[in-house]
Amino acid sequence: MVEEVSTRSGAHLSVEGVTVQFGGLTALSDVGFEVRPGQVLGVIGPNGAGKTTLFNVVCGFTRPQQGRLTLDGQVFRPAPQRLVRSGVSRSLQGLGLFPGLSVLENIVAGGGSAARTGWWSGLLALPRTDRDERRLHERAGALVDELGLGAYAHAQPGTLPYAVSKRVALARALVSEPRLLLLDEPAGGLGHDEVLELGELITSLPSRGAGCSVMLVEHHVDLVMQVCDELVVLDFGRVIATGVPEVVREDPAVAEAYLGAEVDAS
Ligand SMILES: Nc1ncnc2c1ncn2[C@@H]1O[C@H](COP(=O)(O)OP(=O)(O)OP(=O)(O)O)[C@@H](O)[C@H]1O
Ligand SMILES: [Mg+2]
Structure with missing residues (x-):
């Protein structure tokens, strides 16, 4: 891989072996992936897959029982009130204004x-x-x-x-001017044209300020396919696929996870 010019790159987040349990329920199991500098990484998965739990771990709302995070190679123990100072910013599933x-x-x-x-x-x-x-x-x-x-x-x-x-x-x-932006379902409740506008905005994020990496948790599969450099697919708290959107889209395990969810929901 060609090294990008480091002055405009965004933060590098690494998530390693993260496990979260709520009582007897394992919401995340040994989850690992990276958000590379200047990358838009999408986290998708059916309802209850663990997306929001993962988002909360990276924001510091939820402490994992196992695993660790690093930010630019340093151990990262996020705390909601210190996030901005760490160069990390988030927008939540609810609006919270x-x-x-x-x-x-x-x-x-x-x-x-x-x-x-x-x-x-x-x-x-x-x-x-x-x-x-x-x-x-x-x-x-x-x-x-x-x-x-x-x-x-x-x-x-x-x-x-x-x-x-x-x-x-x-x-x-x-x-x-975050170096890592965390977005939880930014497209939720938006109409078609508004989602397109949002997509353009997200695509422009890596070149903002000193550079920005993005972790996008999103239900809206079309948006994710349009704007993400790489995807992590969760199902029942496990990573079932990682890769560029074109490859993940064709992955039978991913199709099965979504199909199963649709069948369950009907
Ligand atoms: N605070 C909590 N206490 C107990 N169980 C929880 C808690 N938060 C989440 N869970 C459970 O953990 C699992 C993962 O939930 P999570 O909200 O992370 O999924 P999600 O992928 O964000 O789902 P959705 O697509 O519906 O937003 C679910 O089974 C959920 O019921
Ligand atoms: Mg959620």
């Missing part, structure tokens, strides 16, 4: 409370906080424009059309 804040304020809130201030800024007595704060507001304003949210900037989340709320949630995840 703050009801008392405007759209713009919600996006700014995605920058975290201490917007990239470091101990050294205090040491050097630089007016770092103000400057960071100003940059954060500039980035939030730029995202409002980029994602077509200008007409809603001062609106309350409760008044927004659903597809617009989804874009706000995405803008909030992007404002911290």
Whole structure:
């Protein structure tokens, strides 16, 4: 494989041997895969396969009983409140927008409370906080424009059309300029054209900021096939296939997992 220029690459996440049990139920069993720098990796699988559980492990909401994560080669023990500082950002299956804040304020809130201030800024007595704060507001304003949210900037989340709320949630995840973005079902509830737009946006993510890798957990198979460089397929908590979309699409084990789910659901 040709090495990419490392200045614009995104983070490298490695998930190794992750097992999660809820009581007697094994939600994830020895799950391993990598999100390589600048890659859009899709995690798919039928209902109950373990996708959200896996997402929660990477966000730090769920501690696995076994296994470990590394981020850029360092052991990574994610904690939800420290994610942004680790260069990781997420948008959740639900929207999770703050009801008392405007759209713009919600996006700014995605920058975290201490917007990239470091101990050294205090040491050097630089007016770092103000400057960071100003940059954060500039980035939030730029995202409002980029994602077509200008007409809603001062609106309350409760008044927004659903597809617009989804874009706000995405803008909030992007404002911290993450090096790894975690998306849980971003296409859920969107119409056909909105999914196409979302697909274009996701495809553009790796070249944002200093570079961004993406882990996309998604039900919408067409979207995943369109935007992902590589797929991990889960079924009953196990990885049953990994590879480029064209190959995974033809994998009999994958077809069987989805077919079984459809038959079960009928
Ligand atoms: N907190 C929990 N306590 C007990 N069981 C859980 C918990 N969270 C998930 N499970 C179970 O773990 C399994 C995996 O669930 P998970 O939500 O990760 O699947 P999923 O692939 O995201 O499904 P969906 O496509 O419906 O979103 C399911 O059997 C689920 O019932
Ligand atoms: Mg889920």
